[in-house]
Amino acid sequence: MERNMSHQRGFSIVPRRQAYAYLAGLVILALLPVFMKTLYSYHIFILTFVYIIATSSLRTLATSGQISMCHAAFMSIGAYGSALLARDAGWSPWLTMPLGALGTMVVAVLIGFPFARVRAIYFSMVSLFFGMGIISVNQIFGKYTGHIGGMIGIPPLFASSKVPYYYFFLGLTAFSLLVLWRFETCRIGVCLKAINQSHEVAASVGISEMKFRVVAQGVSCFIVGLAGAGYAHYNTVISYSSFDLLASIYLIVYMIVGGIGSFGGPIIGTAILFVLPELFRGLKEFTPYLFATIILVVVFLMRDGIVSLGGKIKSLSVRSS
Amino acid sequence: MSGQGIEIIINALMLSSMYILVASGFALVLNIMGILNFAHGALYMVGGYVCYQLGVIYGINLWLSLLLAAAAMALFGLFLERFCFRPFYGDFFNSTIVSIALILIFQTTVNLTMGDHVRSLPPFVAGMFKHGGVSISWDRLATGAIGVGLLGILTLYIRKSKMGQQMLAVAQDSVGAELQGIRIHRVAAIAMGLGCALATVAGSFMGAIFDLTPFMGDLILVRVIQLVILSGIGSIGGVLIGGLVIGALDSILPLYVTPSIAQTLGLAVVIAVLLIRPRGLFGREVG
Numbered sequence: 001m002e003r004n005m006s007h008q009r010g011f012s013i014v015p016r017r018q019a020y021a022y023l024a025g026l027v028i029l030a031l032l033p034v035f036m037k038t039l040y041s042y043h044i045f046i047l048t049f050v051y052i053i054a055t056s057s058l059r060t061l062a063t064s065g066q067i068s069m070c071h072a073a074f075m076s077i078g079a080y081g082s083a084l085l086a087r088d089a090g091w092s093p094w095l096t097m098p099l100g101a102l103g104t105m106v107v108a109v110l111i112g113f114p115f116a117r118v119r120a121i122y123f124s125m126v127s128l129f130f131g132m133g134i135i136s137v138n139q140i141f142g143k144y145t146g147h148i149g150g151m152i153g154i155p156p157l158f159a160s161s162k163v164p165y166y167y168f169f170l171g172l173t174a175f176s177l178l179v180l181w182r183f184e185t186c187r188i189g190v191c192l193k194a195i196n197q198s199h200e201v202a203a204s205v206g207i208s209e210m211k212f213r214v215v216a217q218g219v220s221c222f223i224v225g226l227a228g229a230g231y232a233h234y235n236t237v238i239s240y241s242s243f244d245l246l247a248s249i250y251l252i253v254y255m256i257v258g259g260i261g262s263f264g265g266p267i268i269g270t271a272i273l274f275v276l277p278e279l280f281r282g283l284k285e286f287t288p289y290l291f292a293t294i295i296l297v298v299v300f301l302m303r304d305g306i307v308s309l310g311g312k313i314k315s316l317s318v319r320s321s
Numbered sequence: 322m323s324g325q326g327i328e329i330i331i332n333a334l335m336l337s338s339m340y341i342l343v344a345s346g347f348a349l350v351l352n353i354m355g356i357l358n359f360a361h362g363a364l365y366m367v368g369g370y371v372c373y374q375l376g377v378i379y380g381i382n383l384w385l386s387l388l389l390a391a392a393a394m395a396l397f398g399l400f401l402e403r404f405c406f407r408p409f410y411g412d413f414f415n416s417t418i419v420s421i422a423l424i425l426i427f428q429t430t431v432n433l434t435m436g437d438h439v440r441s442l443p444p445f446v447a448g449m450f451k452h453g454g455v456s457i458s459w460d461r462l463a464t465g466a467i468g469v470g471l472l473g474i475l476t477l478y479i480r481k482s483k484m485g486q487q488m489l490a491v492a493q494d495s496v497g498a499e500l501q502g503i504r505i506h507r508v509a510a511i512a513m514g515l516g517c518a519l520a521t522v523a524g525s526f527m528g529a530i531f532d533l534t535p536f537m538g539d540l541i542l543v544r545v546i547q548l549v550i551l552s553g554i555g556s557i558g559g560v561l562i563g564g565l566v567i568g569a570l571d572s573i574l575p576l577y578v579t580p581s582i583a584q585t586l587g588l589a590v591v592i593a594v595l596l597i598r599p600r601g602l603f604g605r606e607v608g
Contacts, residue, residue, distance in 0.1 A: 067413075067414070114596045115596075117596060117599050118595060118596070118599045119599075120413070121357060121413065121554065122550065122554075122595060122599060122600065122601075124357075125546060125550045125595070126550075126592055126595050126596075128546065129547070129588045129591055129592050130588075130592060132543065132584070132588055133584075133585055133588040133589065133592070136581040136582075136584040136585040136588070137585060139581035140579070140581050140582055140585065245543075249359075249421060252417070252418070253418050253421055256414050256415070256417075256418050257418065260414060285429070285432075285433060286429070288425040288426070288428070288429040289425070289426065289429060291422075291425055292422040292423075292425040292426045292429075295418055295419070295421065295422040296419065296422050299409075299415050299418060299419055299422075300408070303415065
C-alpha cells in the first residue's frame with residue numbers, strides 16, 4: 001500500500017531495501033576499526049565522513065534547483081564560530097559545536113531572504129561572491145582567526161586517540177543523513193522539488209518559493225556548520241584555505257559526479273573522489289590528472305552520475321536474460 | 322589634475338580593457354552555449370605561457386609570437402568546443418564540472434612543466450613615459466591602447482558582420498536562430514575560438530606587466546565572473562560598462578584600503594546590485 005502511494009506521487013520515499021543497505025553500511029563501518037591499524041586510514045575515514053555530511057547537505061539545497069557555491073564558506077562559519085567560542089571564551093567544545101551550527105543557520109537564514117530573489121546561474125554566482133566575501137572578511141579579522149598560517153590551539157574533543165573521533169564522526173554522519181533524509185521526504189522537501197520543476201507552477205498552487213528556499217538553506221547550513229565545527233575540533237588547526245572557493249567547487253564536483261538525482265549520489269561520489277586520490281598519494285603532483293579523468297569519464301559515460309551505473313547494469317542483465 | 326590622478330585613470334582603463342577582453346569571450350560562450358566556462362581563466366593563463374614559450378624560449382619576435390599564440394589558442398578553442406562542450410549545450414551541471422576538469426588539467430600541466438619559478442614576459446614596448454608629473458611605462462599605455470582598439474574592432478565585428486549578428490541572434494534565442502537556418506554549432510565554435518584568442522592576447526599583455534604564474538587565471542576568472550554577472554547574462558554590450566566599473570574599483574580601492582577590504586567591498590557592490598536587480602544591470606532571465 002505504502003509503496004503504491006509513493007509510486008503515484010512520482011518521487012521515491014526511500015524504499016525499505018535501500019534503508020537496509022544504509023543500515024548494513026553503518027554496521028560494517030562500525031566494525032571496521034577492528035581491522036584498521038594505521039592512524040592514517042582513520043584520518044582518511046574521518047575526513048570522508050566530514051565531506052559526506054557537507055556534500056549531502058549541499059544536495060538538500062540543490063533539490064530546489066539552486067547550486068550553492070559557498071557551502072564550504074558556511075562550513076567555515078561553523079568551524080570558526082565554534083573554535084573561537086571554545087578557545088577564547090573557554091566553553092566546552094560539546095556546547096560550542098551546536099552553537100556554531102546554530103550560528104551558521106542564523107547567517108544562512110538571514111542571507112537566505114535576499115538570496116531567494118535570484119535563481120539558477122545568478123544564485124550560484126551570488127553565493128560564489130558571498131563565499132569569497134566570507135574568506136576576505138576572515139582575512140580582515142586575521143588577528144583573531146590567525147592569518148594564512150591558520151588558527152591554532154583549538155581545544156580537541158577527545159584526548160590523543162583517533163578511535164573515539166571515528167565513532168563520533170560516524171554517529172554525526174548517521175544523524176545528519178537521517179535528518180536530511182527525513183527533510184527530503186517530508187512535505188517541505190516535496191515542495192522544494194516542485195519549485196525545482198517549475199517555480200511558476202509551484203507559486204500558482206500556493207507554494208511560497210521564498211519561504212521554502214529559506215527553510216532549505218537553514219537546514220542545509222545547520223548540518224554543514226555542524227560538520228565544520230566537528231572538523232575544527234578534530235583537526236585543532238584550521239585555515240581559511242580549506243574553506244575557499246576551490247573547496248566549495250570540490251563539494252559540487254563530488255555531488256554531481258556521484259549523482260545529483262538520488263540521495264546516495266553525494267555519498268558515493270565523495271567516497272570515490274575523495275578516497276581514490278588518497279590511495280595514489282605517492283604520485284602527489286599527478287593526482288589532479290586522476291581527479292580530472294574520473295570527472296571526464298563519469299560526465300561522458302554516465303550523465304546522471306555514478307549512481308546511474310546500478311540502473312544501467314540492471315537493465316543490461318534484464319535485456320540479456 | 323595631478324599627475325597621480327592621471328596615472329590612476331590610465332591604470333584603471335588599462336585594467337578595465339584587459340578584463341573586458343577576457344570577459345567578452347566568457348560572455349560570448351555563456352550567452353551562445355549557455356555554458357559557464359570556468360576554464361576561461363585557465364585558457365588566459367595557458368595563452369600567456371604559449372606566448373612566453375614562443376617569444377622567450379624559441380626567441381621569435383614578441384609581437385609575432387603573440388599573433389601565433391592567439392592563432393594556436395583559437396584553434397584549441399575550436400577543439401574544446403567540439404569535443405568538450407558541444408555534448409553539454411545548456412546542461413549547466415555537467416558542463417560546469419567539465420570546465421573544472423579542464424582547469425585541473427591545464428593548471429597541473431603548466432605547473433609541472435613550467436611552474437618551477439616565477440616567469441615574466443619582457444615588456445612589449447620598453448621604457449617609461451614621463452611628462453610633467455606623470456610617469457607610466459609605455460607598456461601599460463600600449464596595453465591600454467591595444468585593448469581599447471581590440472574592443473572597438475570586436476564591437477564593430479559583432480554589430481556589423483553577418484557572423485556577429487548571428488551570434489547576437491543565438492544569444493537571444495538559440496531555438497529561434499536555428500529555425501532561421503543559423504548553424505548554431507558553427508557560431509558557437511567561432512565564438513569559442515574568438516574568446517580563446519582574446520584571452521591569449523590579454524594573458525600575454527598581463528604576463529608582461531605582472532608575472533606569469535600557473536594560477537594567474539583564478540584571479541581574473543573571479544573578476545570576469547563579477548563583471549559578466551554585474552552587467553547581466555544575455556547582454557554583450559553591457560560587459561563594457563560592467564568592465565569599466567570593476568576595473569575602476571580594482572585600481573582605485575587598493576590605494577586607500579587593504580587588499581582584503583578592497584576585495585570585500587568589490588564583492589559587496591556586485592551582490593548589492595544583483596539583489597536590487599536580480600538579472601544584472603542589462604540582463605535577462607536564464608533557465
